[in-house]
Amino acid sequence: MRTDKVHMADSGKLLSQLADRISYLIDIKGNSEWSNVGDLLGRVQGLRQSLFEIKEADLFEEIDRIEDRVSFLEDRVAEKLGPAEIVNIVRSPQRFTLMDILENVYDSYTELGGEGDCNIDPAIVVARATISRRVKNKLYSHQVMVIGHEKGRGEEYRNGGCARPWGNDKALRYMRVAETEGIPIHFYIFTPGSYPIEDYPGAAQQIARNLYVMAKLKVPMVSFISEGGSGGAEAIGVSGLRLMGSRSYYSVISPEGAAAIEGKIREGEKVPRELVKHCAAQLKITAEDNLKLGTVDRIIEEPPLGARRDDFPFFHRLRYEMLRATDEVVLKTKNFRAFRAYALKRREEEGKEVPEDFDLFIGWSLTDLEIERLLEFRLKKYMELGKGYFLENRNILTEGIRKTKIFASKTYYDLRYGLLRPHHRNVQKVIEEVSSEGSVFLRKVTEPVRAAYDFVFPQPERPGKIVRSEGPERKSIFAEEWESYVSPLANEDCTVTCPNASKYGCLDLWVPDLYGEFCGVCPNCGHHFPLEYQWYLENLFDKNSVHEFNDHIASCNPLGFQGYNVRLKKDIKRTGRNSSMITFDAEVWGLRLVVAMLFSNFRGGTVGTAEGEKFVRACDVAGTTRRPLLAYIHSTGGIRIHEGTLGVVQMPKCTLAVREYNDNGGLYIVVYDNNSYAGPVASFLGCSLYQFGMRSSRIGFAGPRVIRETTGQDVPPDYHSAKNALRRGHIQGIWDRREFKKNLHDALMTLGGPNLYYK
Amino acid sequence: MDINLNDLLRRYRSHPFEDYPVETPHTGVVFLKVKEGQTVKGPGGEWLHRPGTLLYVIERERNAKRITALWSGQVSGIRLDIEGQFVEAGELLFSIRHQLDKEEIIDRILTQVLYILPAPQRARYFLAPEISAKMEKQPKEGVSVESGDEVLIMSLMKRDTVISYEGVPGALYKVYFKSGDTVEQGSPLLGICPPDKLQYVQKVIRRIRTEWEK
Structure with missing residues (x-):
C-alpha cells in the first residue's frame, strides 16, 4: 500500500513535469494547435484529475507514451528553431531569471536598494554577491556587484523587466559604489526594453547618463544577455566582454514593433504572425547572428530548447563562464604575454565540459596603470564596433591624401595645443602672478605717500573711461537671409494655418512671408514650422564657413534586410546624400566649431553604423583641432531598425567617443529641433552636459503610440514638448529660431570659457 | 431669482437639445463632408486632444482648412446649396443638435x-x-x-x-x-x-x- 502511494506521488510529479514541458512547447510555438500539443496537454491534465481512478500499470504506460511523444516533439522543435521561436523561449515564464542566477551561480548575495516589491524599481535588482572558485582543492571567493533586470515569476510589480528611469538611476548609483570599492560588476540583461516615461530623470536621459558613466567606470565589467531589448539593454550593457546565451536574443526593436513599422499596421490592429516571424528573421537577433556581427563576444551554450529555472548544469556553466570572462577582462590589463597564453588556453577549452577546478587564482583588483589600460581597451573595443558595415566611397589616392591630411593636422594641433599652449599658459600664469604680487608690494610702500599727497592736493574725481567689449559685429539675420538663402518652401503662393490658431487666434500666414521674412515662425504665437536642414546650414553659420568632411562614408544594408536596398537607394537619390548625418567645420561669428547634424530627409534621421562612425570621427576632429562640438539634431527617429544591433551598439560607441572628447577638455553642446526620439537621445545626445531645444520641438524616448502600447496609458498631446523637457530638467533652455545664431554664440562664449576648450 | 422650476423642467423635457450653429470662420469655398441627420462626434480623449468628426473643408488662398466638430450631436438644417460655393465669414452652414444629458x-x-x-x-x-x-x-x-x-x-x-x-x-x-x-x-x-x-x-x-x- 505504502509503495503504491509512493508510486502515485511519483506519477503526480511526472505528470506535473510533463505538463510543464508541454506548456513550454506551446510557449515556443506560440500556439497550442501545432502538432496537437494542446490535446496532449489536455490528456495530461485529464490523467492528473483521474489519478486515483486508473490502474497504476495503465497510468505509467500512458505516461510513457506521452513522454515519448513529448520528447519527439521537443527534438523536432529543437531541429528547426527559428528566431521567432527563440524570442518565445526568452519570453516563456519557465525561462530562468536573475533571481535564479543569484541563487544558483553565486554563493551568497545581499540585495541592495530594496527587496522584492519594496523597492525603488523592482524591475532592476542590484546585489552584492560572492562567487567562488576552487583551485587545487582550495576555495577562493570574489566579491562582485551584480546588476540586472528581474522579469519576475509573474509578479506584476516586476513590470516584466522593463526598468523605469529611477531603476536605471539605482543601477548607476551602485555602479559607482562598485567603483569606490574596486570590485567587478556582472550585468545580467533580461529586458524587453526600457519603460518609456519621461518623468525625471527621464527614460532616455537616464540611459544616456548610465552610458556616459559606464564609459569610464574604473572596474572590470562583464555582461550576459538573455533578452536584450535595445536601449533598455544598453543602460546596463557597457562591458569589457559581452556574453550571450545561445537561446537568447538581442535586438534593436521587438519583432512585433518592427512588423508594425514595416507592415504600416495601424494602432490597435493585430500584427500578422507571419510578418512578425519575417521581421524576427530579418533583424538578425539570435546569438549566432550577433556573434557574427561582433556585437557580442561569446556565446554560452544552453540546452537545445533554452535553459529553464531548474537547469542546474547551465548555471554551473554560467558560473564558470562569468568567472572566466572576468578573469579575461582583468588579465587583458596585465601582462600582454600572460593574456595571450591565457587566451590560447581558453580557445582550447571552448566546447569542452565545464571543469570543476580552476588552474589558477586570478585576483580582480587593479592598479592605477591597469585601470588606465582597462579604459583604453574598453574604448578601443567599442570604437571597433560596426566597422566594416558601412561603405567608404573613396579610391586609394584620395584615401592616402585624407590620411596624410589627418596626420598633418594632428601633428600641427598637437604641437600648437599640446606642446606650445601649455608653455605659453604657464609663462602667462607666472607673469600674472609676479605682476600681481609686485603690485601688492608696491602699493604697500607707495600708499602712505599717495594718501598724504591726496590729502594735501585733493583732485576732483574724473569719470572713468567706458570700455566697450569688442564683441562680434552682429548683423540682422534677415538681411543675410535675403542675400543668401530662402527656403524653397517660400515659393508657394498660398496661406497656411498655425496649429495654435484656435488657442491664440493666430491669423492665416502667407507662405512666402512665413518661410521668408518670418523664418518659419508664427509672428503671433511663436510656433516654429519645420524648415529644411539647408536653411540652417546657410543661415546659422557664417557665409562660406561650412566645410563638410567624411561625406564619403555611406550607409548600406549590412543585414541584407529584404526590400531595404530599394528604399535606401531612393533616399540617396532624393537627398543627394549618403547618410543621415552631415559633419562639417563651421564658424559662428568667427568662432570655429565642429558640427554633427542629423537631418530628417534621409531615413527619418535614424542612426546606423555610417552615422555612428561619422559622429565618432567628428568627435576626433573636434578633439584634435581643440574646437567645440555642436550636435544639431534637425530630426531623429532613433536607431535604424534595418541595421539591427549594429545600430544599437552605436549608442555606447558614440557615447564613449563623447566621453573621451569631454574628458580631454572639449565643449559639447546639443541642440534639438523638430522631433528627437529614442536611441540617439538615450545615448550620445542625452549624455551632453549642455542640451537645448528649439521652440516647438519634441524630445523624448518613445513616441505616444509606443507609450500607449507599452504602458496602456495615453499621454497628453504636449507630453514630449520642449517646454516639458525643460520642466523635467532634460534640457537647459529653449531657443527661438530667429535668435539661434546669437544664442549659440552666447552659449559657446559662456559655457566654453576663454578658449572654448577647457584644457 | 424668481424662476419657476417646473417651467424650466418642462422646457427641457420638451426640448432636451442645444442647437450649436456651425458658421464659417472666414471667407472661402466650402466643401461639406457631412449629410443631413448624420451623427457627429465632438473632440475625444482625456485631454480632448483627438479632433471630432470632420464637418467641412473651407479653402481660402489655396489653404484647405479642415473644420471638425466641437460638439457631438446630429447635423440639422444643412445648406446643400452652398456646397462648392464661395461664402462670406459667419455664414451659417448647418447646426449640430446636441442632446443634453442629465x-x-x-x-x-x-x-x-x-x-x-x-x-x-x-x-x-x-x-x-x-x-x-x-x-x-x-x-x-x-x-x-x-x-x-x-x-x-x-x-x-x-x-x-x-x-x-x-x-x-x-x-x-x-x-x-x-x-x-x-x-x-x-x-x-x-x-x-x-x-x-x-x-x-x-x-x-x-x-x-x-x-x-x-
Missing part, C-alpha cells in the same frame, strides 16, 4: 437658479480655510454664507487677495473649481442657493437623476 441639464438649471460668483480675473483660487474646514465636516449644502463672508483667496503673482461674498445669503451649493486651479476671468467659482429654494432644488435634481432617460 448632468448638462442639471448644470444649466443650476446656473439659472443659483447665485453665481464669477472669477474677477484670471488667477489661482483657493477656498477660504474656514469654508474648506466647514466643508470637510459637513456636506457643502449645509455650509451657509452671508454677504461680507470671506469665501475665497485669489492668488495672483504671489499676492493673495481675500474675496468676500456679496449677494444673497444661502447655502454653498456648488464649487466649480478645484482648490489651486487657475480659473479664467468670468468663469463660475461658486454657486449659492438661497435657503428657501434649497429643498426644492434638491428635489428637482433628484427627480432629474432618477427619471431622466439618458
